[in-house]
Amino acid sequence: xxxxxxxxxxxxxxxxxxxxxxxxxxxxxxxxxxxxxxxxxxxxxxxxxxxxxxxxxxxxxxxxxxxxxxxxxxxxxxxxxxxxxxxxxxxxxxxxxxxxxxxxxxxxxxxxxxxxxxxxxxxxxxxxxxxxxxxxxxxxxxxxxxxxxxxxxxxxxxxxxxxxxxxxxxxxxxxxxxxxxxxxxxxxxxxxxxxxxxxxxxxxxxxxxxxxxxxxxxxxxxxxxxxxxxxxxxxxxxxxxxxxxxxxxxxxxxxxxxx
Numbered sequence: 001x002x003x004x005x006x007x008x009x010x011x012x013x014x015x016x017x018x019x020x021x022x023x024x025x026x027x028x029x030x031x032x033x034x035x036x037x038x039x040x041x042x043x044x045x046x047x048x049x050x051x052x053x054x055x056x057x058x059x060x061x062x063x064x065x066x067x068x069x070x071x072x073x074x075x076x077x078x079x080x081x082x083x084x085x086x087x088x089x090x091x092x093x094x095x096x097x098x099x100x101x102x103x104x105x106x107x108x109x110x111x112x113x114x115x116x117x118x119x120x121x122x123x124x125x126x127x128x129x130x131x132x133x134x135x136x137x138x139x140x141x142x143x144x145x146x147x148x149x150x151x152x153x154x155x156x157x158x159x160x161x162x163x164x165x166x167x168x169x170x171x172x173x174x175x176x177x178x179x180x181x182x183x184x185x186x187x188x189x190x191x192x193x194x195x196x197x198x199x200x201x202x203x204x205x206x207x208x209x210x211x212x213x214x215x216x217x218x219x220x221x222x223x224x225x226x227x228x229x230x231x232x233x234x235x236x237x238x239x240x241x242x243x244x245x246x247x248x249x250x251x252x253x254x255x256x257x258x259x
Contacts, residue, residue: 002222004052008229010182012056013049014204016196017042019188019212026212032076037214039080043088046131048218050095056130056178058102060196064138067107078112081135089119096128102174103137132178139198146172175200183228185221187213205231 017038024034042059049057062077092099099120105113116135149172153159159168170176180200186192189210193201207224209216 001219002226004222004225005229006052009052009054010205010225010228011054012058012179012181012183013054013225014058014060014181014184014197014201015045016060016184016186016194017213017216018186018190018194020214022188023212023214031073034214035073035077035080039084041214041216042084044218045216045221046092046097047095048221050097050129054129056132056181058132058134058175058178058181058197060134060137060194062103062135062137063195064104064136064141065195067136078109082112082115085115085119089122092119092123092131093126096126097123098126098130099123100130100132101135102132102142103135104141105135107136130178132175134196137174137196139193139195142174143199145174170199173199180204182233183207183224185209185224187211187216203233205233 020034020038021031022034023037024031027034045059046057061081066077067074089099101116101120105116108116146169150159150164150169154161175197180202181197181204184193184197184201184204185207187209189208191208197204205228207227209220209224211220
C-alpha cells in the first residue's frame, strides 16, 4: 500500500469516473455490467476517503451529455443509482457521511429523484464527510445557471452589478458552501476535463491515470494523493513568497496556541 501523509490530505477530492464501457469491452461483457462493476469502485473509494479523513468527495456520476446515450443504458444507470441509494444510505448514515448533489435533478426519473431526496434528508445531519454526486451535471450549464440567478436578483435590486466578484459568484454555484477541489482525478487514460466543475478547478491539482474506473482501488487513490502531496501549490505566488507565507502562518499558530 502506498504511504501518504495523513496531515497533508486534500480537503476536497473530485473524480471523473471514466472507463466502465471500455472495461466491459475488455472483459467481453455488456456495458451495463461494466457500470455495475464501477459502482463497486464507488463504494471502495467513498469508504477509503472516509477512513483517512477526506472531508469532501465529489463524483461525476452522470453528465448532461450522458442523456444522449442509448435509452437502455440511461435507464440502467438510473437503476444503478437507485440500487446504490437503497443499499448504501444506511451505511452513509452509520459512517457520518452526508449526501449532497449538484446538477439538474428535475431531469431525473421522479422515483429516483424522490429516493435521492430522501437519502439526502436521512444523512443531512452527518458531519464527518460530504459525498457530493454530480448528477445531470455540466460545468457550462452551472455557470449559465448562476448568471441567470444573478440577473434575476439584479432586477429585484438584491445584487449590485458593481459588487460582483469571485466570492459573490461562487455563492450562486451549485457548490456554494464547499471549498474548491484540491485534487481532481480522472481515470481511463483520457486527458480531458469533460465539462466538469469548470469554475471550481481553476487552481486544482490534476491527476490522470490509465486505470479504468472499475479497477480503481484504494491503492490507486493513495497513489493520486501521494502525487498531490509532492506538489507545491503556489496559487500564483513564487516559491519564496509561499515559504514566507507558510512561515508566518506557522508563527501565528504557535502564538495562538500559547494564548
